[in-house]
Amino acid sequence: MDFATSIPLPTVDARIYPRNGLDILSRAEVARLRDASTGGMHELLRRCALAVLTSGSTSDDPRAARDLYPTFDIQVQQQDRGVRIDLLNAPAMAFVDGELIHGVAELLAAVVRDLAYTAIELGENCGRDLESSEGITDAVFSLLRNARVLQPGDPNLVVCWGGHSINRDEYLYTKQVGYELGLRGIDICTGCGPGAMKGPMKGATIAHAKQRRRRMRYIGITEPGIIAAESPNPIVNHLVIMPDIEKRLEAFVRMGHGIIVFPGGVGTAEEILYLLGILLREENRDLPFPLILTGPTASAPYFEQIDRFLRLTLGEAATSRYEIVVGEPREVAARMSKGLKRVREQRIGHRDSFFFNWSIDIPLPFQRPFVPTHEAMAALDLHHGRKPHELAADLRRAFSGIVAGNVKEDGIRRVEEFGPFEIHGDEDIMQALDALLRGFVQQHRMKIAGDYRPCYRVVT
Numbered sequence: 001m002d003f004a005t006s007i008p009l010p011t012v013d014a015r016i017y018p019r020n021g022l023d024i025l026s027r028a029e030v031a032r033l034r035d036a037s038t039g040g041m042h043e044l045l046r047r048c049a050l051a052v053l054t055s056g057s058t059s060d061d062p063r064a065a066r067d068l069y070p071t072f073d074i075q076v077q078q079q080d081r082g083v084r085i086d087l088l089n090a091p092a093m094a095f096v097d098g099e100l101i102h103g104v105a106e107l108l109a110a111v112v113r114d115l116a117y118t119a120i121e122l123g124e125n126c127g128r129d130l131e132s133s134e135g136i137t138d139a140v141f142s143l144l145r146n147a148r149v150l151q152p153g154d155p156n157l158v159v160c161w162g163g164h165s166i167n168r169d170e171y172l173y174t175k176q177v178g179y180e181l182g183l184r185g186i187d188i189c190t191g192c193g194p195g196a197m198k199g200p201m202k203g204a205t206i207a208h209a210k211q212r213r214r215r216m217r218y219i220g221i222t223e224p225g226i227i228a229a230e231s232p233n234p235i236v237n238h239l240v241i242m243p244d245i246e247k248r249l250e251a252f253v254r255m256g257h258g259i260i261v262f263p264g265g266v267g268t269a270e271e272i273l274y275l276l277g278i279l280l281r282e283e284n285r286d287l288p289f290p291l292i293l294t295g296p297t298a299s300a301p302y303f304e305q306i307d308r309f310l311r312l313t314l315g316e317a318a319t320s321r322y323e324i325v326v327g328e329p330r331e332v333a334a335r336m337s338k339g340l341k342r343v344r345e346q347r348i349g350h351r352d353s354f355f356f357n358w359s360i361d362i363p364l365p366f367q368r369p370f371v372p373t374h375e376a377m378a379a380l381d382l383h384h385g386r387k388p389h390e391l392a393a394d395l396r397r398a399f400s401g402i403v404a405g406n407v408k409e410d411g412i413r414r415v416e417e418f419g420p421f422e423i424h425g426d427e428d429i430m431q432a433l434d435a436l437l438r439g440f441v442q443q444h445r446m447k448i449a450g451d452y453r454p455c456y457r458v459v460t
Contacts, residue, residue: 009068010092014100016085018109041119044224048115048241049074051231052107053087053094056194065091065228076112085112107232107239110147114241115224117146122243136367140242140250141356147240149219150355155257155343157217158336159189161271162196162262163445164230173296173329174199174262180333182207182216186340189256191248192220192239193230196262201235219255223248229407244369245400249274254357257343258290258336261322263299265445266406269436270399272306274366276314277392279321283361288346289321290339297327305439309432313395314388365393372401372411374418377456382425382433398423402437405455406446415455427460434458 050072054065073088085108087100094104122128122139129135144150158181162174178188178200188204190197201218208216220236223245232239242248252259253275261272272293279289293303303324310318325332344354352359370376380394401421404411415421423433437456446452 011069011072011089012087012092012095012098014087014090014095016087016100016105016108017079018083018085018105018112041115045076045111045115046072046074047228048111048224049087049108050091051227052104052111052239053091055094055104055107055231056234065231076116083112085109103234103237107236110239111241114143114147114239117143118241118243121146133362133364133367136247136364137250137254137362140247140254143242143247144240144251144255144356147238149217149238149240149255151217152353152355155340155347155354156185157187157189157219157255157257158340159252159256159259160196160200160262161191161252161259161264161268163264163268164193164195164197165265165445166195166263167444169296170263170299171195171199173294173299175203176329177260177262177294177332178203179207180329181336182213183211184333184337185211185213186333186337187217187219189217189219189221189252191226191230191267192222192232192236193226194233196264196268197230198233198235199262200260201233205235221248221251221255225404225408225410228409245403246367246369250362250367253278253360253362255355256357257354258339259292260332260336261291261293263295263302263445265440266399266402266437269306270396270403272310273392273396273399276310276318276321277389277396278360278362278366280314280318280388280392281361281363287360288339288342289360290336290343291322292332292336293322293324294328294332295326300326302439302443305436309436312432313429314392317388363389365390366396370397370400372397372404372414372421374414374421377401377421377423380423380425382423382429384426384429398433402456411455420455420457422457422459424459430458430460434460 047066050065050069069089069091071089075086077084077086094101121142122130128139130139174196181188181200182204188201190200217238218235219238219240220232221240221242223242227241240251242251249271259275261268275291278284293306295302303326307324325335347354350359377398380398382394382398405415405421440446441452
């Protein structure tokens with residue numbers, strides 16, 4: 001038995017009376033919320049709540065917290081026009097002098113809010129057309145509006161992508177970029193986990209304090225399969241749990257006014273391919289969307305390899321949609337600030353909202369949830385001769401499957417049962433893909449700790 005897991009950890013029982021939209025409900029809404037929490041989604045609710053209560057964890061094993069707190073449970077109880085959340089054997093690390101930390105309580109309420117809303121509003125009898133592109137975008141909008149993260153105001157939200165497993169120099173660099181962004185009044189949105197998802201927020205907090213900003217947004221967007229492996233970092237003050245990875249990615253693109261990409265692993269590569277696949281469509285050719293890839297000087301080889309892979313697979317046209325800036329945090333923030341001004345002008349000219357990008361065209365293949373079974377991974381069409389955005393869609397799915405095999409419980413279980421996923425395609429694409437993935441492994445970008453056992457096999 002692992003010694004670390006054999007020692008009982010301190011726990012606390014507590015009752016929480018959440019606000020943020022959960023304190024003003026009709027009796028019918030409360031009844032539906034209660035039904036949802038005790039039905040088929042209870043285990044999902046328990047896993048997501050435990051991730052929030054262990055916020056700041058340095059593990060990326062989705063089963064670690066469950067094994068450390070096997071008796072933890074959460075129950076949603078009906079009150080008069082509201083709810084009460086009962087926590088049983090909750091991690092003591094989430095409490096101070098017997099009181100739940102305020103930020104953790106807010107994130108916990110967000111978990112209940114988003115999972116319940118998804119179960120009720122996007123369930124089988126919801127009446128939404130989730131098989132059409134317009135219906136899916138409408139669902140994404142509704143989820144974000146329900147989470148109260150869509151706010152009018154000048155475009156100032158920058159999405160920061162990057163790995164949860166980065167080295168110290170890369171982490172400090174993400175803080176420096178976040179600081180420069182914060183000095184320019186820019187808010188931060190990330191995937192809400194550690195590493196490159198935490199650093200920009202941490203840097204921005206200091207800059208926002210210097211500028212005496214009082215309404216800062218540090219938005220974390222996740223999904224149920226990811227949150228258990230990447231607990232929200234403590235700086236996140238707006239947590240949103242989307243139903244699946246595709247709606248999570250669309251939320252980033254619809255909400256964000258620009259995107260900065262730091263060094264990362266397969267999840268970061270998936271995000272880059274998703275965005276470029278969309279921006280390379282003819283419908284989005286003239287749409288301003290600043291995209292900067294950046295890291296410390298020592299990370300230059302990482303971006304050179306990413307750049308080579310993108311040129312080989314998506315063509316030279318892809319390079320016109322991003323720029324690489326290495327070792328210059330201030331320059332990154334200055335260029336992004338200029339890019340946001342162009343976004344503002346375009347939105348005004350097309351009478352598009354500042355808080356939700358309706359103009360960008362996201363086709364259905366980028367919106368449909370991809371379930372990474374062994375059969376689905378082997379069937380991906382990774383060959384030349386396809387339109388760049390079509391190849392980008394399947395490459396994105398390949399990386400999504402590897403993410404699942406690395407950190408998602410369902411994906412880990414499939415790999416343990418049936419062996420590594422097999423990925424097929426043209427020889428030069430497969431060689432470049434294999435080299436990229438091997439680089440991620442050698443640079444320890446796949447896992448935070450421990451030896452990495454590949455969940456994939458590239459077949460040429």
